[in-house]
Amino acid sequence: MTTEPTELLLRDLGSCRGGLGEREAARRLALYGANVLPVSGGARWLVELGAQFTHPLALLLWLAAGLSFVTGNPALGWAIVGVIGVNALVAFAQERQAARAVQALAGYLPPSARVARDGVVRTVPVAEIVRGDVLHVGEGDRICADARLLDGELELDMSSLTGESVPVVRAARLPDVADRLIDAPTVVFSGTSCTSGQATAVVFATGSHTELGRIAALSQRGAGEESPLQRQVRRTAWLIAAVAIAIGVLFLPLGLLAGLSLRDAAVFAVGLLVANVPEGLLPTITLALAVGVRVLARSGALVKRLSAVETLGSTTVICTDKTGTITQNQMAVERLWAAGREFAGAEDASVAVALATVMADCNPLEASADPMERALLGFAEAVGVQPGQRIATFRFDSRRKRMSVVARHGSQVVVSVKGAPESVLPLCTSWWFGGDVTSALTPPDRQLVEDAVDAFAQRGLRVLALAERRGAVPSGAEDAEDAESRLCLLGLVALLDPPRPEVADAVAACHRAGIRVNVITGDHARTAAEIARQVGIRVDRVVTGPELDAMTDRELDSVLDRDGDMVFARSTPEGKLRLADALRHRGDVVAMTGDGVNDAPALRRADIGVAMGRSGTDVAREAATMVLTDDDFATIVTAVREGRRVWENLRKFVLYIFAHAVPEVVPFAVFALSAGAVPLPLTVLQILAIDLGTETLPALALGREGAEPDVMDRPPRSRGVHLITARLLGRAWLLMGTVSAVLAMALFFLVLTRAGWRPGDAVAAGHRLHAAYLQATTITFLAIVACQVGTAIAARTERAALRDIGLTSNRLLLAGIAFEIAFAAGVVLLPPLQRMLGTAAPPLYTVPLLLACPVLVWGVDEFYRAVARRRAADVPPPRDGRTGPVGRSALLPPRQRPEDWSTTR
Numbered sequence: 001m002t003t004e005p006t007e008l009l010l011r012d013l014g015s016c017r018g019g020l021g022e023r024e025a026a027r028r029l030a031l032y033g034a035n036v037l038p039v040s041g042g043a044r045w046l047v048e049l050g051a052q053f054t055h056p057l058a059l060l061l062w063l064a065a066g067l068s069f070v071t072g073n074p075a076l077g078w079a080i081v082g083v084i085g086v087n088a089l090v091a092f093a094q095e096r097q098a099a100r101a102v103q104a105l106a107g108y109l110p111p112s113a114r115v116a117r118d119g120v121v122r123t124v125p126v127a128e129i130v131r132g133d134v135l136h137v138g139e140g141d142r143i144c145a146d147a148r149l150l151d152g153e154l155e156l157d158m159s160s161l162t163g164e165s166v167p168v169v170r171a172a173r174l175p176d177v178a179d180r181l182i183d184a185p186t187v188v189f190s191g192t193s194c195t196s197g198q199a200t201a202v203v204f205a206t207g208s209h210t211e212l213g214r215i216a217a218l219s220q221r222g223a224g225e226e227s228p229l230q231r232q233v234r235r236t237a238w239l240i241a242a243v244a245i246a247i248g249v250l251f252l253p254l255g256l257l258a259g260l261s262l263r264d265a266a267v268f269a270v271g272l273l274v275a276n277v278p279e280g281l282l283p284t285i286t287l288a289l290a291v292g293v294r295v296l297a298r299s300g301a302l303v304k305r306l307s308a309v310e311t312l313g314s315t316t317v318i319c320t321d322k323t324g325t326i327t328q329n330q331m332a333v334e335r336l337w338a339a340g341r342e343f344a345g346a347e348d349a350s351v352a353v354a355l356a357t358v359m360a361d362c363n364p365l366e367a368s369a370d371p372m373e374r375a376l377l378g379f380a381e382a383v384g385v386q387p388g389q390r391i392a393t394f395r396f397d398s399r400r401k402r403m404s405v406v407a408r409h410g411s412q413v414v415v416s417v418k419g420a421p422e423s424v425l426p427l428c429t430s431w432w433f434g435g436d437v438t439s440a441l442t443p444p445d446r447q448l449v450e451d452a453v454d455a456f457a458q459r460g461l462r463v464l465a466l467a468e469r470r471g472a473v474p475s476g477a478e479d480a481e482d483a484e485s486r487l488c489l490l491g492l493v494a495l496l497d498p499p500r501p502e503v504a505d506a507v508a509a510c511h512r513a514g515i516r517v518n519v520i521t522g523d524h525a526r527t528a529a530e531i532a533r534q535v536g537i538r539v540d541r542v543v544t545g546p547e548l549d550a551m552t553d554r555e556l557d558s559v560l561d562r563d564g565d566m567v568f569a570r571s572t573p574e575g576k577l578r579l580a581d582a583l584r585h586r587g588d589v590v591a592m593t594g595d596g597v598n599d600a601p602a603l604r605r606a607d608i609g610v611a612m613g614r615s616g617t618d619v620a621r622e623a624a625t626m627v628l629t630d631d632d633f634a635t636i637v638t639a640v641r642e643g644r645r646v647w648e649n650l651r652k653f654v655l656y657i658f659a660h661a662v663p664e665v666v667p668f669a670v671f672a673l674s675a676g677a678v679p680l681p682l683t684v685l686q687i688l689a690i691d692l693g694t695e696t697l698p699a700l701a702l703g704r705e706g707a708e709p710d711v712m713d714r715p716p717r718s719r720g721v722h723l724i725t726a727r728l729l730g731r732a733w734l735l736m737g738t739v740s741a742v743l744a745m746a747l748f749f750l751v752l753t754r755a756g757w758r759p760g761d762a763v764a765a766g767h768r769l770h771a772a773y774l775q776a777t778t779i780t781f782l783a784i785v786a787c788q789v790g791t792a793i794a795a796r797t798e799r800a801a802l803r804d805i806g807l808t809s810n811r812l813l814l815a816g817i818a819f820e821i822a823f824a825a826g827v828v829l830l831p832p833l834q835r836m837l838g839t840a841a842p843p844l845y846t847v848p849l850l851l852a853c854p855v856l857v858w859g860v861d862e863f864y865r866a867v868a869r870r871r872a873a874d875v876p877p878p879r880d881g882r883t884g885p886v887g888r889s890a891l892l893p894p895r896q897r898p899e900d901w902s903t904t905r
């Protein structure tokens with residue numbers, strides 16, 4: 001169909017070059033459906049649910065259940081099977097919720113496309129594109145439907161369809177000779193992206209009818225892939241499983257040797273296994289990351305992978321664009337310069353008109369989106385200058401750093417050029433002195449112009465050189481080089497783009513957090529350095545694009561081996577990629593912004609590629625890990641803070657659920673080591689009631705804890721630091737766990753001995769001491785729950801004192817604790833639950849003792865943290881320059897030429 005002549009195809013599709021009417025488009029949308037690919041769901045949920053029954057921790061529970069059945073304790077066996085089921089369902093629901101959180105991000109930035117409707121080009125959501133729509137495609141756009149080119153020429157990155165990463169040329173004028181549709185040189189496909197050029201194309205297939213739909217190659221939005229953290233935790237879970245089994249295997253014969261019956265020894269082993277399983281560990285981590293994703297989205301940062309949340313927290317350097325990210329991207333013409341004199345705006349009418357003629361002529365056709373072009377066009381309009389009749393356009397690109405337009409003004413053909421002064425000045429042979437007077441541009445004149453550029457840049461202004469050639473029709477309007485030669489410099493225009501007000505605070509926060517801020521910009525070195533200085537970036541060194549190109553890798557490494565911030569000016573996309581590589585090589589975790597098509601490789605190479613939601617291209621957004629909906633530097637810093645918070649909360653949560661393993665294991669160890677002389681102080685079912693009942697909600701609530709006050713006052717954690725460290729385990733097991741175990745056992749023995757028990761006395765049903773024994777196991781259970789309350793409160797902070805964060809600041813945790821207490825009360829007071837779990841109402845005198853338990857656990861940890869804080873305060877801060885006085889500024893004496901700058905330090 002696509003090889004039909006264009007007009008025939010348009011007729012077949014019921015369309016024309018001016019596009020469909022809005023009403024016709026709406027009718028087709030209702031009739032044929034939205035332009036979306038069906039989400040492959042199907043039986044995947046079954047596989048996911050199945051996986052919850054087979055991960056290492058579930059296997060450990062299966063082992064415990066099997067052991068219970070084999071050793072004649074079927075009730076316990078069934079209870080554990082029930083636990084596995086409930087666990088799997090909860091985990092499954094949590095992971096689904098996490099996946100939904102990531103998928104929902106698509107809704108924040110609905111992809112859009114430009115189409116002609118009723119003859120007017122407008123932006124509509126991609127889902128609303130229908131057959132017959134006429135698409136307008138430009139550099140950086142992602143193609144959203146299969147379409148046949150009507151005019152124009154494009155370079156297309158087809159890698160998503162064909163795997164071929166070299167861009168291919170697609171042009172309306174090419175003959176349609178290909179055998180396969182996918183090779184047709186006049187067709188563009190959904191899922192590919194335009195790396196350069198401009199074209200219009202009529203849509204002939206949407207949604208699942210596109211080639212992409214046919215091969216169903218839609219990549220899932222990263223929800224399925226396992227993050228390094230999840231991998232790490234899974235490995236830890238295996239380790240725990242191995243340790244539990246090893247201890248079980250070791251203790252089982254010991255118990256038998258010590259005189260336990262096989263059944264008792266098995267009860268002991270089962271208890272050990274169950275106590276060691278941190279139920280809910282994996283899904284809760286996934287959920288905490290997903291909640292992080294949602295919080296980030298609300299603050300303007302959309303991350304595409306769960307793992308980005310954890311990586312963000314360890315960012316050590318942010319490499320940011322200047323225009324629009326640090327600055328407001330609201331440009332205004334501030335000063336003009338011509339013939340050696342500076343003018344305020346339109347102060348001199350003839351200068352203003354001459355320069356405005358270039359501004360009016362020399363812009364991309366779709367200029368309205370670029371604030372700089374808008375400012376220049378606005379100025380030209382204010383001065384009353386109309387553009388000429390355009391003949392040819394040589395587009396701006398960040399390598400040439402200039403653009404030009406050939407236009408007819410009456411009988412004259414004029415080439416207008418504007419761009420970075422270093423790029424335009426070498427093309428000029430003369431300069432303008434008003435009216436028809438021009439003069440040759442001698443080396444001293446060039447110096448004068450360069451000095452003027454430097455002076456503007458020093459004030460943080462963006463400077464463009466404006467030049468033209470009048471008269472003879474340029475022979476090669478097809479050739480930029482030919483058109484942009486023998487130019488006459490008309491003058492300079494300096495634009496003001498003030499910094500965003502919130503950036504200074506964000507930069508200061510980065511410095512406190514030990515994060516370096518590098519500016520990588522296409523702009524002039526001095527402009528960039530001045531804007532950087534205005535927002536508090538401590539410019540330690542300025543490197544220009546040509547300097548960077550001239551450096552060897554070793555030289556670049558030594559330049560980067562300093563602690564201050566840097567400015568990379570007049571940079572190229574290749575330079576950006578090289579920097580991302582070099583920084584990662586030296587161990588940095590790099591967040592790097594970018595917006596153009598050429599930035600995509602650097603965005604992919606950085607640890608966190610950050611694309612701009614407003615001004616960025618589809619290609620950059622596709623390559624990035626994080627998209628900023630507000631293009632704001634401060635949002636990156638907010639995201640880093642959120643990443644740190646999520647990471648720390650995971651540690652709090654892990655600390656909390658690991659801490660209770662000790663008081664759960666110790667009763668079994670006492671039972672086994674006393675060879676039954678001490679009755680079992682805690683039953684396996686009671687352990688399950690703790691692990692699955694009382695513990696769950698506070699654990700989840702810890703994942704929602706707010707950031708600690710000093711979360712951004714510490715250096716970033718280094719790459720590869722594990723979530724579960726020896727220090728964390730020490731605090732969980734040796735400190736809180738041991739204190740809890742001692743308290744629980746003390747209360748157990750207290751209740752038992754007060755009832756007249758002596759070691760070796762029988763406590764089985766029917767014996768005198770049985771009622772007291774039930775009360776004693778109940779008190780062990782309650783003491784562990786009470787200690788858990790203390791642990792939960794202590795775990796809320798890793799360093800800070802409780803009074804600094806406030807006892808009531810995490811309402812969710814208070815609710816969780818209330819639930820925990822109510823659940824525990826139910827277990828010991830309600831007769832059906834008493835029968836099921838072997839509990840009895842505890843004696844009244846134990847109530848104040850139970851109340852003291854949380855205070856003691858929390859108190860010991862509070863003391864530990866106070867000592868740790870004092871120790872940290874005694875260690876002198878590292879002399880790394882970040883926390884010391886501001887490094888020597890790179891704002892160098894004004895006479896110095898940009899090329900010399902890097903050699904001055």
Ligand SMILES: Nc1ncnc2c1ncn2[C@@H]1O[C@H](COP(=O)(O)OP(=O)(O)OP(=O)(O)O)[C@@H](O)[C@H]1O
Nearest residue numbers: 321322323396398401402403418419420521522523
């Ligand atoms: N539309 C344009 N026409 C002519 N020259 C331009 C145009 N846009 C930018 N320039 C020149 O090219 C230089 C580099 O621009 P580029 O877009 O690569 O980076 P930038 O916008 O200055 O900075 P950043 O990388 O921080 O966004 C600018 O400083 C300016 O001198």
